[in-house]
Amino acid sequence: MPIMTVLEESPVLVADARSVASESLRDESRDAMIDRVREIAQGPLARDAERIDRQGHYPRDILEALGGAGGFGAHLDGNGTDFIGAIRAMTEAGRVCGSTAFMMWCHDVCGLYMEQSGNAALMGAKLDAHARGATMGGTGMSNPMKTFARIESMLLKARAVPGGYKVSGTLPWVSHIAKNHYLGAVAAVVDAGGKVVDDQHEVMFILDCDAPGVELRHCPTFSAMEGTSTWSVRLTDVFIGADRLVADPVRPFIGRIRAAFILLQTGMGLGVARGSIDSMWQVEEQLGHVNEFHDDRPFALQAELDDLTARIETLALTPYATGNDYLIDVLDVRAHASELALRAAQSALLHHGARGYLMTAAPQRRVRESHFVAIVTPAIKHLRKEMARLMTPVVPA
Numbered sequence: 001m002p003i004m005t006v007l008e009e010s011p012v013l014v015a016d017a018r019s020v021a022s023e024s025l026r027d028e029s030r031d032a033m034i035d036r037v038r039e040i041a042q043g044p045l046a047r048d049a050e051r052i053d054r055q056g057h058y059p060r061d062i063l064e065a066l067g068g069a070g071g072f073g074a075h076l077d078g079n080g081t082d083f084i085g086a087i088r089a090m091t092e093a094g095r096v097c098g099s100t101a102f103m104m105w106c107h108d109v110c111g112l113y114m115e116q117s118g119n120a121a122l123m124g125a126k127l128d129a130h131a132r133g134a135t136m137g138g139t140g141m142s143n144p145m146k147t148f149a150r151i152e153s154m155l156l157k158a159r160a161v162p163g164g165y166k167v168s169g170t171l172p173w174v175s176h177i178a179k180n181h182y183l184g185a186v187a188a189v190v191d192a193g194g195k196v197v198d199d200q201h202e203v204m205f206i207l208d209c210d211a212p213g214v215e216l217r218h219c220p221t222f223s224a225m226e227g228t229s230t231w232s233v234r235l236t237d238v239f240i241g242a243d244r245l246v247a248d249p250v251r252p253f254i255g256r257i258r259a260a261f262i263l264l265q266t267g268m269g270l271g272v273a274r275g276s277i278d279s280m281w282q283v284e285e286q287l288g289h290v291n292e293f294h295d296d297r298p299f300a301l302q303a304e305l306d307d308l309t310a311r312i313e314t315l316a317l318t319p320y321a322t323g324n325d326y327l328i329d330v331l332d333v334r335a336h337a338s339e340l341a342l343r344a345a346q347s348a349l350l351h352h353g354a355r356g357y358l359m360t361a362a363p364q365r366r367v368r369e370s371h372f373v374a375i376v377t378p379a380i381k382h383l384r385k386e387m388a389r390l391m392t393p394v395v396p397a
């Protein structure tokens with residue numbers, strides 16, 4: 001029987017054929033996007049990676065180009081919720097420059113907050129400009145994420161006023177921001193006397209860095225990530241109106257986006273690991289006869305990276321799942337990506353020897369970048385704490 005006749009007669013087959021066709025269309029457009037991102041990463045980004053790291057150069061032009069290439073919007077529902085594409089794009093950048101991969105993550109999650117807020121004022125043209133990289137936004141969520149995990153307490157406080165809230169406090173370090181940028185942040189709601197009335201009530205909002213009452217202060221020098229435009233953000237009675245609100249209350253919203261937030265970060269770890277493996281192969285012909293005595297050889301690391309990538313990409317098909325087991329898996333792949341980046345970066349430096357120890361060498365830069373992947377919230381210790389909590393059976397009273 002001709003295939004069309006079979007399809008006409010079977011609604012199930014028609015649905016299957018359509019879904020295969022749309023999958024392959026998506027694969028094609030994802031591959032094209034990744035090709036564009038790779039071209040930027042291997043071209044202008046590779047040329048600027050040292051300047052970004054050593055001179056603290058913030059690569060706005062490259063970030064805009066990455067946005068224009070589709071590297072910032074794949075994961076958004078409006079673009080097909082393609083988390084695999086978003087993670088692969090970040091990996092391509094991270095392979096060359098860990099700072100840029102981190103800023104892509106900052107930008108991606110800021111877009112996620114805007115879209116998932118359901119607030120029309122943060123969506124539409126504003127979200128579109130964000131996804132294209134025409135405007136830039138970061139995330140100040142370390143402190144709330146650690147607060148919800150009972151590691152620290154909320155640094156921002158919000159007082160209800162007519163039409164919204166007035167927010168005060170300081171976030172010690174927020175990246176990928178500047179005067180005309182914005183960031184996602186959370187504040188604990190307090191009463192007129194500044195006291196927390198309900199310790200479960202917070203508000204989440206998009207903060208404009210040039211709003212009255214916002215001050216960006218310089219941070220101390222970091223050992224890496226100097227080009228990420230990282231600032232201490234001080235707020236004094238900053239008015240947040242309904243047009244800036246992402247969530248009120250915050251905890252159900254965070255419960256919904258938490259896995260997506262963490263999963264996207266794996267692109268940084270995969271990228272640093274991948275770049276380290278690239279570096280190892282570069283010296284194989286010359287130094288393979290002695291490097292063969294190292295642990296963590298490139299082919300073994302590549303096999304581990306491929307397995308981890310496959311696990312991540314399976315989880316990335318359902319980024320808004322909320323089950324306990326799913327979340328444990330997401331935390332586990334994020335921790336594994338950090339650990340693999342640490343091991344791969346260290347091994348690449350050992351493979352390169354003195355040439356990798358030069359201040360201009362990519363392997364020593366990646367060692368410092370891998371440390372950042374491991375300490376940025378959720379840090380490895382935070383991930384392990386959360387996994388332990390989720391795996392502890394609740395004993396009925």
Ligand SMILES: Cc1cc2nc3c(=O)[nH]c(=O)nc-3n(C[C@H](O)[C@H](O)[C@H](O)COP(=O)(O)OP(=O)(O)OC[C@H]3O[C@@H](n4cnc5c(N)ncnc54)[C@H](O)[C@@H]3O)c2cc1C
Nearest residue numbers: 139140141142143152173174175222225230375376377379
């Ligand atoms: C380069 C860089 C960029 C970052 N970008 C962002 C960002 O974009 N958004 C964001 O939300 N967070 C950002 N962070 C914060 C980061 O995610 C972590 O929250 C932070 O590194 C502290 O985590 P921790 O696990 O060390 O905290 P813990 O070990 O739990 O430390 C406890 C507390 O001590 C504070 N602390 C430790 N050392 C110092 C110090 N020398 N000076 C002042 N306070 C200190 C920490 O801030 C923390 O509150 C950035 C950090 C760095 C280093």
